Amino acid sequence: MIIRLSRRALPTVAAAALLAACSSSGGTTGAASGAPSTAATTTSSPTPTATPTPTPTVKPTGQADPALQAFYGQQLTWAACKDDPKTETIDESVVQCTTLKVPLDYANPGADTIDVAVVRKPATKPDQRVGAVVVNPGGPGGTGVGFVQRNPEYFQQGVRERFDTVGFDPRGVGGTSPVNCLDDRTRDTWAADDDLGPEHGKVLADACQAKYGKLLPFIGTRNSVRDMDVLRAALGEQKLTYFGLSYGTYIGSVYAEEFPDRVGRLVLDGATDPSLPLAQHNIEQYAGFERSLNAFAADCAKKAQCPLGKDPDRAAGKLADFLDGLKQKPLTTSTGRVVTATTAWTGVIEGLYGDESAWVQLRTVLTQAMVNGKGDYLLGYADSYNRRDKDGRYSVSADAYTAIHCADGATDVPAGEALQAAYADLAAKAPLISRHEPSAAVFDPDCRSWPFRSPEKAHAITSKAQAPIVVVGSTGDAATPYANAEKLAAQLGNAVLLTREGEGHTGYGWSTCIRAAVDTFLLEGTAPAAGTRCKSEPAQ
Numbered sequence: 001m002i003i004r005l006s007r008r009a010l011p012t013v014a015a016a017a018l019l020a021a022c023s024s025s026g027g028t029t030g031a032a033s034g035a036p037s038t039a040a041t042t043t044s045s046p047t048p049t050a051t052p053t054p055t056p057t058v059k060p061t062g063q064a065d066p067a068l069q070a071f072y073g074q075q076l077t078w079a080a081c082k083d084d085p086k087t088e089t090i091d092e093s094v095v096q097c098t099t100l101k102v103p104l105d106y107a108n109p110g111a112d113t114i115d116v117a118v119v120r121k122p123a124t125k126p127d128q129r130v131g132a133v134v135v136n137p138g139g140p141g142g143t144g145v146g147f148v149q150r151n152p153e154y155f156q157q158g159v160r161e162r163f164d165t166v167g168f169d170p171r172g173v174g175g176t177s178p179v180n181c182l183d184d185r186t187r188d189t190w191a192a193d194d195d196l197g198p199e200h201g202k203v204l205a206d207a208c209q210a211k212y213g214k215l216l217p218f219i220g221t222r223n224s225v226r227d228m229d230v231l232r233a234a235l236g237e238q239k240l241t242y243f244g245l246s247y248g249t250y251i252g253s254v255y256a257e258e259f260p261d262r263v264g265r266l267v268l269d270g271a272t273d274p275s276l277p278l279a280q281h282n283i284e285q286y287a288g289f290e291r292s293l294n295a296f297a298a299d300c301a302k303k304a305q306c307p308l309g310k311d312p313d314r315a316a317g318k319l320a321d322f323l324d325g326l327k328q329k330p331l332t333t334s335t336g337r338v339v340t341a342t343t344a345w346t347g348v349i350e351g352l353y354g355d356e357s358a359w360v361q362l363r364t365v366l367t368q369a370m371v372n373g374k375g376d377y378l379l380g381y382a383d384s385y386n387r388r389d390k391d392g393r394y395s396v397s398a399d400a401y402t403a404i405h406c407a408d409g410a411t412d413v414p415a416g417e418a419l420q421a422a423y424a425d426l427a428a429k430a431p432l433i434s435r436h437e438p439s440a441a442v443f444d445p446d447c448r449s450w451p452f453r454s455p456e457k458a459h460a461i462t463s464k465a466q467a468p469i470v471v472v473g474s475t476g477d478a479a480t481p482y483a484n485a486e487k488l489a490a491q492l493g494n495a496v497l498l499t500r501e502g503e504g505h506t507g508y509g510w511s512t513c514i515r516a517a518v519d520t521f522l523l524e525g526t527a528p529a530a531g532t533r534c535k536s537e538p539a540q
Helices: 066-072 144-150 157-162 184-192 198-212 221-234 247-258 278-301 312-325 341-351 356-370 376-386 397-412 417-429 438-442 482-492 512-524
Strands: 096-103 113-121 131-136 163-168 240-245 263-269 469-476 495-503 533-535
Touching (some): 066 221, 113 221, 131 144, 157 512, 163 221, 184 376, 198 397, 221 240, 221 247, 221 397, 240 247, 240 512, 247 263, 247 469, 247 482, 278 312, 278 341, 278 397, 312 341, 312 356, 341 356, 417 438, 469 482, 469 512, 482 495, 512 533
Parallel strands (some): 131 240, 263 469, 495 533
Antiparallel strands (some): 096 113
16 A cells, blocks of 8 residues: 655555545534533632732633633544445445534634544454544545555454554645635646646635635644644543654654653654745655655666666656657547646656556556557546546645644745745755746745744744654655655654655555564563664565
């Protein structure tokens, strides 16, 4: 299974699973009015001091806040999820669904609330159960509910026996007040557009504001982290055990910053660097894909069947020239849809998430396009990346991606000299993969017109958590380059870097060695030794 992160930082499950719709009976849409009643509390008066010097009042946060006690004390009611007949190879009813009530605005918890969609796969040996591990597959926009429903046996047997596997949908995602601003026809047009300009960002912002103006100011990673802490308490956990992939590592990092005393066993796999502003994050990610593109092309040139020629030094350039040339002469498909340069580049990016074994199929896809003039397979890759199913319906993840990223980083949008410097940096680090449309890399998503700004800014995250945190990085990861994992481990302080050597996004699914180290940490609390490096090999 491939955990993937798009060049727009949107990871999810394997391409085949992406084409299957996934639903849960556990979520609700929109905000519901009326918070649960808060039980009366009594507090003792502070002992007066000899000198009546006023001291600033520090508002309690999280579970210590009396206004939030009813949320933290709620009891979850679980029931088998409804099976979706459209997902023929998946039986959603093997996991359980519920909803978690949280305040829309944590600064005003007595007002509106929202219901967070939650699922769990109970521990298979309940008499040996040690707790729950909360998982997030990334994004922003990835559904934790869908991840657990599609992958109820994602962890190895030992973890499944002793842990409930729990997934939740962050605000704006899946079953938790999903943000879906554009219709599918517009999505089709935009996904194939070779010249998306800033007016598209304004159209999207206006559409989202018109439909979700009440919700959007309260979407963002920090609020989702607060929801996750309420979930922790509702699950009966004193400390959070958490496994986050890609953007999910940012959720875990912010949790360690916000609730250091509640950090249990955190695993952050495929790390993002929280100190990078959004535009710089995009540039570094494009650089990662540029490296993978060159590695794939050079490997292809050594094979008997390769549409990129026999010269490893020229193969990547030949591929980029072909893809860019589709601006003037797009490919046709059997369905009548066309493969533009944007579509084709998207499909290639999709193919670069895997390890070397995935390159075999990517060679076949490119041979069909470059030699036989057939774009169907390349279009299929692009549809997988864009979360478009066979019926032409798009996942809501794209708009959630924009809403969350812009809430987290809209204050970091470059302009003027900073923008010109960003373009120069992009051209230097990713000359092939960015030349098609450099503005789409820097402004991805386009937050220039986004009306909802939070005070959140990119910053190095430090945590006062006493428990060790395991950060997993892969040396050949295109979507979250290895340097991110090194930087995050250094920032967090009490963190151990676990390294996988090889291609592919994230580490846990690519190596039995990584799995063994992570499972030992989850089950026993023993972190791997500093400097541990693992080879890539099929996980058993």
